[in-house]
Amino acid sequence: MPDHSIKGKSVLITGGAKNLGALVARDLAAHGAKAIAIHYNSDATRPDAEKTLAELKAAGVEAVAFQADLTTAAANAKLFADTIAAIGRPDIAINTVGKVLKKPIVETSEDEFDAMFAINAKSAYFFIKEAGLHLKDNGKLLTVVTSLLGAYTPFYSTYAGAKAPVEHFTRAASKEFGARGISVNAIGPGPMDTAFFYGQEASDAVAYHKSAAALSSFSKTGLTDIEDIAPYIRFLVSEGWWMTGQTILVNGGYTTK
Known part of the structure; x- marks a missing residue:
């Protein structure tokens, strides 16, 4: 029986410098990961x-x-090559990269559309491709998406729209990689208490989001706290291996499908 624990495993986390990605890195380290490569985007x-x-x-x-x-596909290939050179082939690959844009469709430019799909869909696709090529057998692959995939709402067309393809990337990859024992999932947090969220929202929208989830009154901030997401990620990349091909919305009852 394959070992599905975290202990002794090598991990690659994109967006691992801060916020949820950094917390997941620290959490997996605390649960016995042997080696962790973190990616960050900018200076x-x-x-x-x-x-x-x-x-x-x-x-x-x-x-x-x-x-x-x-x-770009080349950048994802290089990231995996650099990771393998430094810590060996990863057992676990987690992609937290994303960019949010809140804007009416009629005000969205072509450049904004292209950038949103490049960051949220294209980068996810080629990360999944490289993980399929380089993860160890019985590995775990996870992409962070958004609970807006279960929402009926205006203004997030390019954000939720660009994350939506990841659901099918995940299903397809789980079928294609399953013969090697690799599980593939996506997790969609609700709006999280990080700068990623606040940069797009006016005060009235923040107040709404802080009260929208069924469990809002039990959250430290009313939003999804990153500390509440990390254990789900840890489970999905370890003992939760039997779940595969799924997009799980973890948001305190903010949206559902």
Whole structure:
């Protein structure tokens, strides 16, 4: 029977410098991961990456960080090649990369549309491709999407729309990679208490989102706290291996399908 624990495993996390990605890196380190590679996008995020890297090393984990814009197939291929050179083939690959845009359809430019689909859909597709090529047998592959995939709402057409294809990428990959024991899933948090959320929202919208989930009154912020998502990610990339091809919305009752 394959070992589905975290202990001794090698992990690659995109967007692992801060927010949810960094928390997941620290969480997997605390549960016994042997080596973790974190990716970050820009020079502005480098200090966060260095801080997270130091925390992982202090926890006794072999840790490395790589900077890349993952909106090309070549960049994803290089990220996996660099990771393998540094820590070996990963057992677990987690993609948290995303960009949100809140804007009416009639005001959205072609450049904005292209950028949103490059970041949210294209980068996810080629990350999944490289994971399929390079993950160890019985590996785990997870993509972070959004609970807006279960919403009936205006203004997020390019964000939710660009995350929506990942549902089918996930289903297809789970079928294609299943013969090697690789499980493939996507997880859709509700609006999270991070700068990723607040940068797009006016105060009235923030107030709405903080009260929209069925369990809002039991959250520290009313929003989805990243601390409530990390355990689900840990489960899906370990003992939860029998679940595959699924998109799971984890949001306190914010949206459902």
